Amino acid sequence: MLKHRTKLGVLCAAITALNGIQIAQAAVLEEVIVTAERRSESAQDVPLSLTTIGAGSINPAEITDLNDIATRTPNFTVTKFNIGEPQLYLRGIGSTLDSAAADPTVSVFVDEVYVGRPGGSSFELFDLERIEILRGPQGTLYGRNVTGGAVSIYTKRPNMEKSEAKVGLTVGDYDLIQVQGYVTGPLSDSMAGKLTVSMLDRGGYATNNDNGQELDDANNISVRGQLLMGLDEKSELLLSAEYSTDDNNGLCRNSTSFFKPDQNYGGAYIPLQIAAVEAEGVADPRVCGMKLEQFAERDMHAFSARYERDLDWATLTSITAYRYGDYAWMQQLGGMDSPPGTIGVEDNEGEESKQWSQEIRLANSTDKLDWVLGLYLFGETVDRFANVPILFNLNAPAPYPAFPVPPGTLLDRAWRQDATSDSQAIFGQLTYSLSDTVDLTLGGRYTQDEKEIDQLYLSNVAAGTVAYDLKGLNKDWSRFNARVSLKWDITDDIMAYATWSEGYKSGVFISQSTAAGGAEGTLEPEDAENKEIGIKAQFLDNRVRLNATYFDLSVENLQLFRLLNFTLQSENTDAVVDGYEIDAAVVLGDNLTLTAALSGLDGKYAGGSFNGNDLARAPDSKQTLTANYAVPMDGGASLDLNLTYIKSSDYFMEATNVGVSRVPSYTTYNAFVRYQNAAGDLDFTVWGRNLNDELMIRHSIVGSFGGSVELYHPPRTWGVSLTKSF
Numbered sequence: 001m002l003k004h005r006t007k008l009g010v011l012c013a014a015i016t017a018l019n020g021i022q023i024a025q026a027a028v029l030e031e032v033i034v035t036a037e038r039r040s041e042s043a044q045d046v047p048l049s050l051t052t053i054g055a056g057s058i059n060p061a062e063i064t065d066l067n068d069i070a071t072r073t074p075n076f077t078v079t080k081f082n083i084g085e086p087q088l089y090l091r092g093i094g095s096t097l098d099s100a101a102a103d104p105t106v107s108v109f110v111d112e113v114y115v116g117r118p119g120g121s122s123f124e125l126f127d128l129e130r131i132e133i134l135r136g137p138q139g140t141l142y143g144r145n146v147t148g149g150a151v152s153i154y155t156k157r158p159n160m161e162k163s164e165a166k167v168g169l170t171v172g173d174y175d176l177i178q179v180q181g182y183v184t185g186p187l188s189d190s191m192a193g194k195l196t197v198s199m200l201d202r203g204g205y206a207t208n209n210d211n212g213q214e215l216d217d218a219n220n221i222s223v224r225g226q227l228l229m230g231l232d233e234k235s236e237l238l239l240s241a242e243y244s245t246d247d248n249n250g251l252c253r254n255s256t257s258f259f260k261p262d263q264n265y266g267g268a269y270i271p272l273q274i275a276a277v278e279a280e281g282v283a284d285p286r287v288c289g290m291k292l293e294q295f296a297e298r299d300m301h302a303f304s305a306r307y308e309r310d311l312d313w314a315t316l317t318s319i320t321a322y323r324y325g326d327y328a329w330m331q332q333l334g335g336m337d338s339p340p341g342t343i344g345v346e347d348n349e350g351e352e353s354k355q356w357s358q359e360i361r362l363a364n365s366t367d368k369l370d371w372v373l374g375l376y377l378f379g380e381t382v383d384r385f386a387n388v389p390i391l392f393n394l395n396a397p398a399p400y401p402a403f404p405v406p407p408g409t410l411l412d413r414a415w416r417q418d419a420t421s422d423s424q425a426i427f428g429q430l431t432y433s434l435s436d437t438v439d440l441t442l443g444g445r446y447t448q449d450e451k452e453i454d455q456l457y458l459s460n461v462a463a464g465t466v467a468y469d470l471k472g473l474n475k476d477w478s479r480f481n482a483r484v485s486l487k488w489d490i491t492d493d494i495m496a497y498a499t500w501s502e503g504y505k506s507g508v509f510i511s512q513s514t515a516a517g518g519a520e521g522t523l524e525p526e527d528a529e530n531k532e533i534g535i536k537a538q539f540l541d542n543r544v545r546l547n548a549t550y551f552d553l554s555v556e557n558l559q560l561f562r563l564l565n566f567t568l569q570s571e572n573t574d575a576v577v578d579g580y581e582i583d584a585a586v587v588l589g590d591n592l593t594l595t596a597a598l599s600g601l602d603g604k605y606a607g608g609s610f611n612g613n614d615l616a617r618a619p620d621s622k623q624t625l626t627a628n629y630a631v632p633m634d635g636g637a638s639l640d641l642n643l644t645y646i647k648s649s650d651y652f653m654e655a656t657n658v659g660v661s662r663v664p665s666y667t668t669y670n671a672f673v674r675y676q677n678a679a680g681d682l683d684f685t686v687w688g689r690n691l692n693d694e695l696m697i698r699h700s701i702v703g704s705f706g707g708s709v710e711l712y713h714p715p716r717t718w719g720v721s722l723t724k725s726f
Contacts, residue, residue, distance in 0.1 A: 027590045028542040030054075034132050036152070037429070038141055038363060038372050044536045047441065047487040047497035049549040049581055051076075051597065053131040055156070060170045060178060060721050061642075061672040061687035064125060067698075067713070069151065071624050071646050073133045074581035074599030076149075077617045079653070079699045080711070083246060083296040084119035084327040084351065087699075090135050090149035091553055092577045092603035092618030093528070097561045097570065099511035100351060100384035100417035101451050105526065105559075106148040111155055111240065113304055113321040114143040116355045116380050116421075120300055120325045121151075124222040124244065126198045127166075127182050129154040135581065136551060137503020137528040139481030140429050140443035143359070143376060147503040147528040147555060157238065158192035158228040159184045165726040172719025175203040190230040198222040205714050206252030206286040208294075210337070215252040215288060216714075221245050235309035242302045246327075250294030253335035254285045257700075257708040261659030265401045269342060269705035276340040285695060285712055289336045292346060298327035314364040325353045333701065335709055342705045344391040351384035371430040378423040386512055387414040387461065415512050416456040423449045423506070429483070441485035449506035450476040455519040468516035477525050479504040493539040503528035508559060510570035524557040524572050543587040552578045554606075560655055563701065573608030573655070575615055577601060591631065597624040610655045619651040619665075636678030644670040653700045653708075660708050661700065668694040681725040688718040 032043040032052045043052050051073045057063050063072070066086060070076040077089040087096050088106035095105040107114060108121035115121045125131075131153050138146040163185025170178040178201075184194035199221050204214030222244040229237045255277050258270050280289035304321040328350025338344030361374040390411040429443035452474040459467040481502040488496045505526040513519040532551035538544065557572040579601035586594050599622045603615035624646050631639040647667045654661040672687035690696075693716040700708045 027587045027593075029538065029545055029585055029587060029593075031542075032130075034130070035154075036132055036134055037370075037431075038361065039365060039370060044495065044538050044545075044547075045487075047439075047485040047495075047499055047534070049135040049532060049534060049551065051133040051135075051583055053133075055129055058125050058128050058131070059168075059685070059723075060172075060719060061674070061685050062644075062670075063131075066121070066151075069131060069133065072597055073135075074583065074597050074622065075135060075579060075601050075618075076133065077619065077648075077651070079617055081699055082251065082329045082331060082347075082349075083248065083298050084117075084329060084349070086118055086121060087617070088118075088121070088148070088151070089617045090133075091551065091579065092601055092615035093148035093553070093555055093558070093575065094617060095559055095561070097508060097511070097559055098349075098384075098386075099508055099570075100382035100419035101421065101453050101509040102511070102559075103145040103421075103505055103508070105145065105505055107142065107144065107146045107150050109142065109150060109152045110302070111304060111306070112152070112319055112359070113302070113323070114357060114378065115323065116144075116378070117325050117351070117353045117382065119298065119327050119351075120323060120353070124198045124200060124220055125153075126180050126222070127156055127196045127224070129156045135549075136530040136532060136553060137481075137501050139501060139503040139528075140427055140445050140483045141372070141374075143357075144378060144423055144425075144447070144449075145505040147505045147526045155196075155224065155226070155240070156182075156184075156194070158194035158226050160186055160192040160228060160230070162186070166723060167726075168721060168723040170719050170721040172202075173717055174205060175201070176717075176719055177201050192228045194224075194226040194228075196222075196224040204249060204252075205712075206288060208252070208288050208290060209281055210289045210291055211293060213249050213293060215249050215294065216286075217249050219247045234311075235307070238306040240302075240304045240306075242300070244298075244300045246296070246298040248296040250296040250329060250331050251711055252286065252288040253331070253333060253701075253709045253711055254282065254288065255335050255341075255703065255707050256285065256710055257660050257703075258706060260662065260708075263660055263706045264702070264704060265706070267706055268401050270707070272342055273703065273706045276336065276342065279340040280336040282336050285710070286715070288332070290332045291337055292330065292332045294329075294331050296327075296329040296331070298325070300325045300327075311362075314362045317359075317361040317363070319357075319359045321357045323353075323355045325351075327351065333709060334703075338391050338393040342393070344393065345388060347386075347388050349384070349386040349388070351382055353380065353382045355380040368433045369430060371428070373428045374426070376423075376425040376427065378421070380419075380421045382417070382419045382421075384417045384419070384511070385415065388512075389413070389461070412461045413514070414458045414461045417453060417509075417511060419451065419453040419509070421449070421451050421506075423447065431485075437489040439487040441483065441487070443483035443501075444480065445482075446478070446480045447504060447506075448476065448478045450474065451506070451509065453509045455509070455513075457514065457516075457519065459514070467514070468519060470516065470519055473509060473520060475507060475509070475522050477506050479525065479527070494535065494537040496533070496535045498533045499530070501530045503530070505559070508570075510561075512568040513570075514567055518570075523559045523570055526558055527556045529554050545583070545585045547583045549581045550578070551581070558605075560610075562654060562656070571608060573610055574606040575603060576606050577603030577615060577618070579603075591629055593628045593630075595626045595628075598622070605655060610657070613655060613657040614652055616652050616655045619649045621647075621649045623647045638676050640672075640674040640676070642672050642674070646670070653697075654702060656702075658702060660706075661702050663697045663700065666694050666696045668692055668696065683723050685721040686718075687721065688716070690714060690716045692716070 167181040182196040204217035333345040427445035534549035
């Protein structure tokens with residue numbers, strides 16, 4: 001912990017020194033306006049650890065998905081089990097729970113609407129205003145379940161002033177074709193509309209050498225429509241509707257890591273595992289071998305109505321929303337059949353979810369006082385199934401260890417969950433100016449959660465054997481969470497702050513328990529406490545920005561989910577973590593801009609089965625460095641040359657910290673060259689990602705008989721993008 005505090009002190013001294021340097025060039029950094037505190041203000045004035053990604057970076061060359069967002073955000077890690085289960089970790093805090101009654105630990109919001117199911121948080125990013133990532137618990141203003149942090153996505157509103165349109169075409173290797181476009185403008189003196197469409201089709205990065213199926217492919221269609229109405233001089237209504245569908249072939253998992261430490265059964269079965277890989281011809285990380293025809297499908301739609309009215313003494317905001325998700329997948333978790341593999345696991349799962357939410361806020365700002373007071377209501381139903389037959393096809397001779405079940409055994413098991421969640425909360429926050437340079441923020445939120453679930457387990461699907469059928473299990477929880485922040489404007493350009501905040505995530509009924517007693521029980525709620533100090537500086541006539549944070553975070557009853565002896569286990573444990581985060585940018589002359597996102601983290605489990613182990617999916621350090629050189633051209637056109645360096649230290653995929661679950665460190669490079677005409681309405685970009693073709697693990701499962709089963713990030717890819725505005 002001392003090393004992080006020392007680094008932050010050095011940074012503060014560096015800011016003071018840099019503030020005295022004079023640079024004579026004219027180019028400056030743009031001001032970033034955010035609504036992290038439910039009011040519009042400069043990001044440099046917010047006393048929170050915040051990363052903002054602007055609309056200009058959300059394109060095929062830079063930001064296309066949650067993983068790209070994570071590379072730009074200190075201490076943010078994203079892994080992905082399948083299309084319905086992205087796993088988000090901020091400051092080492094996240095969750096892999098897949099229960100119908102589980103909630104995310106790092107929550108995603110779309111236009112301030114909470115997305116209850118993890119599968120609903122991964123979608124095409126296009127035509128957005130900005131993305132804000134708040135690190136650490138946000139228990140006061142941000143709806144539900146934000147013990148780790150919040151990712152807020154804001155779409156562009158319809159244009160009331162003029163009509164405009166934009167179209168984009170991207171083509172690239174692996175048969176990539178992407179078409180995007182929008183049209184917006186006034187429909188009358190008091191009404192404007194907008195329609196946005198995105199279509200993506202890409203071949204697979206991997207191949208099934210048994211049936212020829214392309215894997216790791218993409219096929220998506222997304223549509224968003226918005227209608228903005230000025231009801232009178234003091235009120236407006238924004239109606240939004242979204243639809244998205246994915247029809248993919250699923251993922252390629254590859255058996256590897258046979259020579260890492262801590263192998264199951266002491267590595268005794270490794271020779272058989274290696275022989276199976278060679279026999280099936282799947283030594284290549286982009287090749288799988290199985291007769292199973294995989295799929296990964298998802299359909300989502302959402303509706304929202306945002307009403308705002310100026311009451312003179314306050315602004316009334318009402319956000320009413322409904323979201324629907326339906327996704328399912330079939331995958332072979334071992335990446336090859338059994339035989340020749342020692343074990344075959346066909347994972348067929350899916351769920352249908354429906355959620356509604358209502359938020360009502362009153363807010364006002366004066367010279368001395370900013371305040372917000374609100375009510376939040378949430379309801380959700382989730383029907384989830386999991387059919388996971390496991391075939392043990394190993395008939396190993398001596399001297400191999402005793403097998404846990406007889407060879408040839410088929411564990412033909414299935415689970416069904418029907419869950420209902422209801423939540424209510426009241427919240428408030430005020431910021432009072434103690435002086436011209438010091439502001440005090442106080443916030444609080446009281447939340448009540450209730451969950452009810454039906455749990456069904458078939459221990460033998462073919463025989464229809466019901467191991468348990470539990471109806472009407474229910475539990476409720478409540479919490480009060482608080483926040484205190486002190487902000488000091490040291491100068492017009494430098495602000496320092498200290499924040500203490502709490503977060504809470506409700507308890508959960510676990511999934512895929514093989515015992516009725518386990519299915520009846522619940523995991524305790526997560527309770528997070530965060531202390532952080534930071535400094536935000538923008539100086540040298542807005543040509544240097546340096547934001548640095550040191551934090552100390554503890555979580556009681558962190559909810560964990562893991563595989564143990566062919567059975568999924570859930571449990572609570574505590575966690576403690578501290579670290580630093582740096583966002584920086586500097587303009588050097590008129591042409592060169594450098595940006596950096598740097599982080600360091602020291603996180604441990606504190607208690608339970610993993611006491612003293614490193615937090616899972618929490619690399620000790622991450623760095624993203626970007627250089628952009630702008631070349632002016634004749635007639636006012638411009639050419640941008642952009643290079644990004646991304647590096648992450650190694651980390652454990654599992655809380656057990658077994659050697660075979662260690663994800664190696666990686667370094668990769670992205671680059672693009674972009675031409676923009678003088679009018680600014682046409683640009684042409686040639687881009688490349690993972691230029692060094694680094695093999696980076698996206699997700700892994702410790703193999704039951706040795707090694708691990710890996711999913712990988714995309715290989716080296718390239719493409720060209722053309723956009724035209726009208």
